[in-house]
Amino acid sequence: MKQRIVVVGGLAAGPSAASKAKRVNPNAEVLLLEQGEYISYGICEIPYFIGGAIQDPSLLVPYSPERLRQVKGVEVKTGHRVDEIQATKKKVIARDLEREKDVEFQYDKLILATGSRVRTLGLEGEDSRNVFHVKSLEDGYGIRRFIEQEKPRRAVVIGGGYVGMEMCEALSSAGLEVTLLHRAELPMSRLEQSARTAVVDALGRNRIRFQPRQRVRSFEGDGAGKVTALVTTQGRYPADVVILALGVEPRNDLARTARLSVGKFGGLTTNPKQETNVDGIYAAGDCCEVKNIVNNKWMYVPLATYASRQGWVAGENAAGGRATFAGAIRALGVKIFDIEVAHVGLSSKEAEDSGIIPVIEEISGNSRVSYYPGNSTIGIILVADKTTGRLLGANVYGGDGAVLRANTLAAAIQHKLTLEEVAKLDLIYAPPFAPLWDPVLTAARTTAKKMAGRSR
């Protein structure tokens, strides 16, 4: 009998798992169940679609259900919400939302890729038609349509994380006046202080009104389904459109029906084969936590790259192959108007929380030879282990190449290089691309000296 692999969730990890499973075992029947209308779309691109950098919405959906079937051989059922796993019987109960009836599907292997859900404020008015999350393709279309049709002037973005930053730029590009409300003193909580200050500066230079220390108390409405202002602990902010960028959390209601283990962040915790604690059930993507391979602790980092990799691994293993996802260092980058901001590895606080005595040092360097046209300033903050000298984390922010430079540091972090080793990396010098000593090298050398107790 053919092996039957059922995948629940059609966004990033799900299609990745399903395609891989079918490739590894072409004789398997692979079924993908998705409750929504679309599959395999790019959430990460939505801010750029809203801001107008990306015009064609069809580009956001690389695979239609039909195409996934044709190209990858994966059977797809959209409009199917899986409500229950009966692990002992190896079947799932799904709701066919169109026909409004329950359907059962048998599986030999089940892969959960149920993703994440947005965090909410839990306030009245939050579901008004000019209040949007940035989570789904529908959100993206909705925001863009609202802007085109109702021509809002003032936007308020709530939440100063990565998506909040991208939305500030997107809405500003779309011609709106943007206010950013953030709960803390500085945005982007995991960055080090100087990088966070650089972000505030970039926002200010680009006429985003950054409002720190804000807790939203209530929404004021027009009585006709639209919010007109936000009231916070600090004041009142008129708004024609509101964007909630509060982050996401794992969506694991289904997993709970089969008593799968969840971690402290509410995500499924699997082994490196992406196996859950229940036989025959794998999990991948935003519903999972990720092992941080720098401090060996679980973290919740819902990124597309991890979702795809976990998806591959779950798919390959479900189909009888052997693959592992050892974890990640956390590698993030964001463009905030004229600056690039990257964060790889541990923050100083995470290092401390892991029982490590960190050495933290920051430098400012040039992206090119200082007098070569287009040179810009790059800030680098390194976090290292005082005991071992090992590089643990880095913030890289500023001009051109900040993000790609962070990748070199990411490789160094992942492979446990010490500061001395990073300082001795053989990196390219050429005036259009880097100064004689790339700031990556200068940062490592300076931090190594600080660690050794020497002055610069």
Added chain:
Amino acid sequence: MKQRIVVVGGLAAGPSAASKAKRVNPNAEVLLLEQGEYISYGICEIPYFIGGAIQDPSLLVPYSPERLRQVKGVEVKTGHRVDEIQATKKKVIARDLEREKDVEFQYDKLILATGSRVRTLGLEGEDSRNVFHVKSLEDGYGIRRFIEQEKPRRAVVIGGGYVGMEMCEALSSAGLEVTLLHRAELPMSRLEQSARTAVVDALGRNRIRFQPRQRVRSFEGDGAGKVTALVTTQGRYPADVVILALGVEPRNDLARTARLSVGKFGGLTTNPKQETNVDGIYAAGDCCEVKNIVNNKWMYVPLATYASRQGWVAGENAAGGRATFAGAIRALGVKIFDIEVAHVGLSSKEAEDSGIIPVIEEISGNSRVSYYPGNSTIGIILVADKTTGRLLGANVYGGDGAVLRANTLAAAIQHKLTLEEVAKLDLIYAPPFAPLWDPVLTAARTTAKKMAGRSR
């Protein structure tokens, strides 16, 4: 008595060594002898000065002799050509070129940083006043002055290596019609075939007449000190100005007076402390060969980064410290008009010559999300060891970020990562900076599959 450290050569390695020695042992007397007029200048920037990207010539000279004395405490004598080392007596004999007399200097430690000299064709007319090398600040000033004063229309560049490429762009930017004569079928001999073809395409797009398979037979002159044309095995090329970009070779006449060991490329071969085979004599910079840490063979790669690092190590050790320069992987990058070209690590030929069975694979990827504005194509060619799976070398060429991506591969090569490990690097994904799978990752995965004998 004070320790006396004498450094011969004032370009890159010399000032680096002298400054470091003085910093490590502030009580030492550190003397730098340079035969020319200038010290511590940037050869690498000269093409950009000629092309006009860098306007102010004073920027090319970071340290004047006075400033090196004041800031670093190094005594400097320019116009002093050292002609002989008397190693048993620990002294050098220098010619004071201004006063036209010999002077002796005692040393406790001697550091040779005598640099390199240009290769020549050995043809009559090569010293004409419109024929230039690109080796010294004087050359740079001379070319720029010649262009400004005599307004040449047609330039011929001889030699299709890195400097030849930079000079094609520089002269083209300065408004000249440029012909590039190269001995082989394709320029940039150490790159793999596709990268070399991409270079030819870039030259063609930018109206550089690339003429392959050329051997220069003779110069035609106007009888008044200027060359008017070049005659090669293939034809006759009229020229108002000629640039010789034939590469350089170690300058070791002085070292031979003390019977220092030289390697197969004519460069001094030192241990990792930069000690030569003669007690008390160190060497650093372009006069040295460099240990290639990928295949553990000597190579001759006269780069500013290696010169500085060797200079530091020689200076520190001469002053009683302990430092080592283990070697380099060879990391080079060049901008050729609209493309970036980078080469890190071994070429496939070098791998073969080292007794390694190489796997070579190439991919073409996007620099950003494909539909994000500014996306460009990047080609990556990887060379790996078929037996161990280890990454040995890479060519990265094309659009934005090719060079900085090569740096991540450089770190991987230096730290002996396998293709599988490179494919699992946690690199940043964000639409403005990279596609979901950075081409670096795709290249590694594709090459790993090829090695495993699987199709893509």
